[in-house]
């Protein structure tokens with residue numbers, strides 16, 4: 001897990017950068033704020049190491065010239081096209097029923113955003129302190145956006161390890177309609193179709209951030225506590241991937257690049 005990172009910001013954003021520095025310190029990440037003149041492509045090429053950046057586009061992560069941010073505003077056109085019928089995710093999670101749902105592997109929050117947009121009340125659980133901070137920044141931006149504000153209000157963020165969070169729900173006898181799981185999956189095992197196997201740049205950076213210690217948690221241990229508290233558990237997998245925790249699902253929805261496995265109570 002990254003425990004030290006630089007935060008590049010231009011002069012007008014240094015105060016905000018210091019607030020992020022405080023928040024990240026509370027979450028165990030030490031940040032060195034660096035004031036710079038211009039945050040542009042040339043600067044990013046010259047600083048290929050993993051770093052946080054703050055500018056008019058908000059807080060984002062950069063590495064090897066790539067940029068990563070939970071791009072909720074960029075998802076707007078997808079949200080406008082999305083419907084309960086057209087989205088496999090909506091069918092798998094029965095979003096028509098407006099479920100209470102825990103997304104136990106929040107990541108960039110894009111799946112959660114879609115689920116909340118289509119009616120779910122979503123609790124997003126993320127254990128990575130930098131990702132959680134990026135998600136908070138995205139939610140604050142979305143709250144100011146006329147199209148996204150209502151959706152963002154149906155999303156709550158929790159900084160926790162999901163296994164502990166789900167086990168806590170079990171012990172407190174908390175029940176939800178759906179637990180959604182989309183754990184990381186090694187890129188080499190993804191569908192071999194070239195177009196589909198081209199993990200988006202954002203995902204590459206996510207892999208870089210999360211697998212920095214060479215270890216990737218495949219999330220097998222989340223299935224059991226999830227099944228105890230939810231009427232249905234939905235797991236997103238690359239289309240040809242093995243089942244989560246080697247447990248055969250009760251139902252599958254197959255897409256071009258990925259599939260959704262459902263486990264019913």
Ligand SMILES: C[S@@+](CC[C@H](N)C(=O)[O-])C[C@H]1O[C@@H](n2cnc3c(N)ncnc32)[C@H](O)[C@@H]1O
Nearest residue numbers: 105106107108109110111126127161162163182
């Ligand atoms: C593949 S990403 C999820 C992408 C997400 N579905 C989206 O739409 O952006 C997996 C995320 O789950 C998080 N994660 C994995 N295991 C977790 C756990 N036990 N507790 C909390 N977060 C976890 C990782 O840190 C990572 O951010």
